[in-house]
Amino acid sequence: MKALVKKEAGTGLWLEDVPEPQVGINDVLIKVRRTAICGTDMHIFNWDAWAQKTIPVPMVVGHEFVGEIVDVGSNVIDFRPGQIVSGEGHVVCGRCRNCMAGRRHLCAHTSGIGVNRPGAFAEYLALPMSNVWEHSPGIDLDVAALFDPFGNAVHTALQYDLLGEDVLITGAGPIGAMAAAVCKHAGARHIVITDLIDARLERAAMLGATRTVNVSRESLADVQKSLGMEEGFDVGLEMSGNPKAFNDMLVNMCHGGKIAILGIPAEDTAIDWNTVIFNMLTLKGIYGREMYETWYKMSVMIDSGLDISPVITHRMGFEDFEKGFEVMNAGEASKVILNWD
Numbered sequence: 001m002k003a004l005v006k007k008e009a010g011t012g013l014w015l016e017d018v019p020e021p022q023v024g025i026n027d028v029l030i031k032v033r034r035t036a037i038c039g040t041d042m043h044i045f046n047w048d049a050w051a052q053k054t055i056p057v058p059m060v061v062g063h064e065f066v067g068e069i070v071d072v073g074s075n076v077i078d079f080r081p082g083q084i085v086s087g088e089g090h091v092v093c094g095r096c097r098n099c100m101a102g103r104r105h106l107c108a109h110t111s112g113i114g115v116n117r118p119g120a121f122a123e124y125l126a127l128p129m130s131n132v133w134e135h136s137p138g139i140d141l142d143v144a145a146l147f148d149p150f151g152n153a154v155h156t157a158l159q160y161d162l163l164g165e166d167v168l169i170t171g172a173g174p175i176g177a178m179a180a181a182v183c184k185h186a187g188a189r190h191i192v193i194t195d196l197i198d199a200r201l202e203r204a205a206m207l208g209a210t211r212t213v214n215v216s217r218e219s220l221a222d223v224q225k226s227l228g229m230e231e232g233f234d235v236g237l238e239m240s241g242n243p244k245a246f247n248d249m250l251v252n253m254c255h256g257g258k259i260a261i262l263g264i265p266a267e268d269t270a271i272d273w274n275t276v277i278f279n280m281l282t283l284k285g286i287y288g289r290e291m292y293e294t295w296y297k298m299s300v301m302i303d304s305g306l307d308i309s310p311v312i313t314h315r316m317g318f319e320d321f322e323k324g325f326e327v328m329n330a331g332e333a334s335k336v337i338l339n340w341d
């Protein structure tokens with residue numbers, strides 16, 4: 001089968017012929033139909049310091065996908081060929097305390113598809129049945145391919161009550177933009193999103209942000225005042241990984257404000273702990289998605305009319321992957337879909 005492989009330690013990916021994956025007795029074999037390029041794939045493509053210490057080569061990469069089941073292992077009774085599915089890319093151990101308690105997103109022995117084990121940028125993917133999520137009938141395949149990053153947005157945004165609340169999202173990348181859509185769907189009042197790139201802010205506004213702020217030109221404190229918010233934001237969603245954005249968020253929260261942090265800072269970040277303490281802020285780190293409450297909420301929100309498709313800026317055949325990585329590297333793209341049909 002064809003697959004995008006990190007063949008050797010260096011920049012780029014290689015479109016190669018590799019053997020089809022073996023289907024274990026507990027596995028489902030999926031014919032991949034659409035994939036999306038994630039920031040993680042960019043790290044791997046560009047072969048940065050994180051990728052160099054994390055990715056064994058050769059490795060089939062990719063983890064954002066949707067496909068059709070074509071075969072199941074002998075233990076699998078809940079899935080059958082023909083079903084349209086995505087999958088949780090974090091394969092957990094199933095035996096640790098958190099896994100046994102049903103808190104699988106907290107497993108400390110997670111292995112990631114396309115990172116630690118063969119990934120989804122391939123014609124076929126074998127996945128344990130416990131990682132498979134069946135989509136609602138008729139779902140748009142391009143949208144279905146986004147359930148992994150959409151899940152990051154949902155997992156982060158739904159940490160706290162949103163109905164009637166004022167939300168600040170720092171970072172209007174694809175995940176920040178999808179989080180704005182979730183906040184809107186969940187009934188937040190003001191949904192203010194910041195970035196340095198106007199095109200990204202415009203896209204976030206299409207998805208549901210009620211006010212966009214280019215922090216290179218406007219101050220968050222002024223915007224807050226202009227919106228008539230007396231005391232600051234109730235909920236903060238950090239989705240930039242940028243230390244400046246995070247510190248800006250801290251000083252613009254109301255007393256008792258709650259912050260969920262998804263963005264991964266590249267370097268050590270100093271913050272003003274006095275603001276956290278005296279304003280009694282709650283800070284919570286967020287990783288991945290909840291298995292499978294986040295997936296359930298995603299399906300239900302899409303079924304009830306949430307449209308995240310404006311986050312898709314480019315669609316192309318998998319053979320054109322280099323173009324896809326190029327537009328991602330140029331910062332002009334939000335989500336790029338690769339078609340494997």
Ligand code: NAD
Nearest residue numbers: 171173174175194195240241242245262263264286287288
């Ligand atoms: P992205 O890099 O596409 O988006 C980040 C955005 O932040 C960019 O648009 C950038 O211009 C903006 N930004 C940079 N400096 C800023 C500043 N000072 N103020 C406001 N905005 C600023 O990333 P993404 O794919 O949307 O993901 C969002 C973040 O979440 C990234 O940091 C990513 O690494 C992280 N992430 C974490 C998890 C997890 O499980 N914790 C999973 C996926 C992604």
Ligand code: ZN
Nearest residue numbers: 093096099107
């Ligand atoms: Zn575990």
